[in-house]
Amino acid sequence: MGDITMDLLDRYLNSIRPFLPREQQDDILDELSANIRARMDDREEQLGRPLTADEQEAILQDYGHPMLVAGRYRTNTGSVAFGRQIIGPALFPFYVRALKFVMGASLAIYLVVLVALTVTGNEMNFGDVLGTVALQVLIQFAVITLVFAVVERSPATLRWSAESAPKARPATPARPQVSRLESVSKIVAVVVVAAWLWTLFAQPTLYVGAIAQTYHLGPIWEQVALPTLLIFALSAAQAVVNLFRPDWTLLPLVVRLLTDLGALGIVLYLLRGNSWIVPANSAPGGGSLASVNQFVYYGLLSTAIGFALVALFNAWQLVRAAQKRAA
Amino acid sequence: MNDDILDNLRLELRRGVLIVAVLAQLRDEYYGYELRRALADQGVEIDENTLYPLLRRLEAQGLLVSTWREENKRNKRFYHLSDEGCALLERLLEEWRALDASLNRIIHAPQAHREER
Numbered sequence: 001m002g003d004i005t006m007d008l009l010d011r012y013l014n015s016i017r018p019f020l021p022r023e024q025q026d027d028i029l030d031e032l033s034a035n036i037r038a039r040m041d042d043r044e045e046q047l048g049r050p051l052t053a054d055e056q057e058a059i060l061q062d063y064g065h066p067m068l069v070a071g072r073y074r075t076n077t078g079s080v081a082f083g084r085q086i087i088g089p090a091l092f093p094f095y096v097r098a099l100k101f102v103m104g105a106s107l108a109i110y111l112v113v114l115v116a117l118t119v120t121g122n123e124m125n126f127g128d129v130l131g132t133v134a135l136q137v138l139i140q141f142a143v144i145t146l147v148f149a150v151v152e153r154s155p156a157t158l159r160w161s162a163e164s165a166p167k168a169r170p171a172t173p174a175r176p177q178v179s180r181l182e183s184v185s186k187i188v189a190v191v192v193v194a195a196w197l198w199t200l201f202a203q204p205t206l207y208v209g210a211i212a213q214t215y216h217l218g219p220i221w222e223q224v225a226l227p228t229l230l231i232f233a234l235s236a237a238q239a240v241v242n243l244f245r246p247d248w249t250l251l252p253l254v255v256r257l258l259t260d261l262g263a264l265g266i267v268l269y270l271l272r273g274n275s276w277i278v279p280a281n282s283a284p285g286g287g288s289l290a291s292v293n294q295f296v297y298y299g300l301l302s303t304a305i306g307f308a309l310v311a312l313f314n315a316w317q318l319v320r321a322a323q324k325r326a327a
Numbered sequence: 328m329n330d331d332i333l334d335n336l337r338l339e340l341r342r343g344v345l346i347v348a349v350l351a352q353l354r355d356e357y358y359g360y361e362l363r364r365a366l367a368d369q370g371v372e373i374d375e376n377t378l379y380p381l382l383r384r385l386e387a388q389g390l391l392v393s394t395w396r397e398e399n400k401r402n403k404r405f406y407h408l409s410d411e412g413c414a415l416l417e418r419l420l421e422e423w424r425a426l427d428a429s430l431n432r433i434i435h436a437p438q439a440h441r442e443e444r
Contacts, residue, residue, distance in 0.1 A: 028383075030402070030404075031359065031379065031404045032379065034358065034359070034360075034401060034402060034403045034404065035358070035359040035360040035375065035379060037401065038358070038359075038360035038361070038401075038403070039360055039375075042360070042364075063375065063376065064376055068376070069376055072376050072377070072379075072380040073380045073383070
């Protein structure tokens with residue numbers, strides 16, 4: 001086999017590498033490389049001539065998209081099937097990761113809302129709470145499953161192209177890269193969490209039931225809606241960029257710091273207000289409303305402190321990474 | 328007939344059998360691609376993206392042993408059945424024969440029953 005084959009094969013293997021478990025990357029790729037070369041040798045023997053670049057690329061495309069090939073080597077190789085297979089074992093690890101992130105984030109937010117309402121003396125019916133949580137979990141599960149099912153059924157989006165693949169296999173030791181698994185999961189998770197937050201503000205009845213008829217969110221929340229959306233957009237944009245440039249390892253650290261500072265700014269702006277929760281038109285305010293707003297104040301204050309600490313930690317990590325790279 | 332249903336049932340049917348076929352073939356030593364060809368020659372087609380990760384999983388379970396060796400100026404990973412794998416294969420084959428016999432009895436029984444009536 002000539003240089004063209006080596007180059008194409010190396011590019012293909014290089015595309016698979018970031019999706020593999022880090023500790024097994026070299027071992028799996030060495031074995032895969034030997035098997036693919038054997039298949040190419042076999043084909044050359046059948047044809048009685050060397051393979052053209054197109055024929056070599058066709059063999060690699062037949063192997064499948066690097067992400068799907070790597071997915072088979074992960075340990076949680078389940079699948080989702082309702083009568084017929086919806087999400088295959090190759091995409092399954094990525095699907096589980098996205099589900100965990102989205103459901104974890106939204107359940108945490110939901111828990112805070114529930115605790116706030118309970119602490120401030122708003123009685124919640126356990127059945128209603130359970131029903132609402134179950135509905136949210138179901139909606140998020142359905143949305144993420146739908147997104148991954150569409151990807152699973154779109155071979156064009158998962159077609160490997162030699163032109164888009166990295167040109168050379170990294171020299172040893174391999175340079176650190178942002179895992180594409182992280183980037184794909186982040187894109188799906190950010191979109192779903194943003195959509196979920198949006199409906200939380202637009203349709204609060206869906207989340208807190210009858211309480212929404214007594215209290216409304218104050219107008220100050222509308223003023224921070226756009227900046228919040230921009231923070232999500234920035235996170236999603238970083239994940240998209242890292243999907244194509246996984247070697248830009250400083251980018252996620254920079255964006256994380258920016259989003260921490262942005263979130264801190266939003267919370268500080270919210271702290272300037274004092275009517276975060278207002279009574280609905282027909283309902284009287286009273287002491288209960290004051291308690292709710294007092295709780296929101298302490299919640300925002302502790303969130304601001306949390307964001308400030310996280311921002312400091314991320315700034316320190318960014319400086320360390322930049323120093324390491326410079327060295 | 329619904330092709331999706333047929334495909335799913337065939338997949339279910341083949342899933343367990345493929346592992347037995349791989350273990351049985353690996354009583355002799357093969358490397359990945361060579362094993363795939365040997366299985367295909369016997370009429371057992373298996374996708375490469377299924378076979379190669381399966382070999383690693385079976386090795387992690389202690390059923391296979393692998394060694395890297397040079398052949399035709401190329402380094403290849405050769406697999407063969409471990410002692411534990413041999414013992415397990417024997418038991419799986421016993422199970423397979425018993426199932427095969429039972430299935431044959433089931434397949435032929437209704438016909439005889441109808442004829443009696």
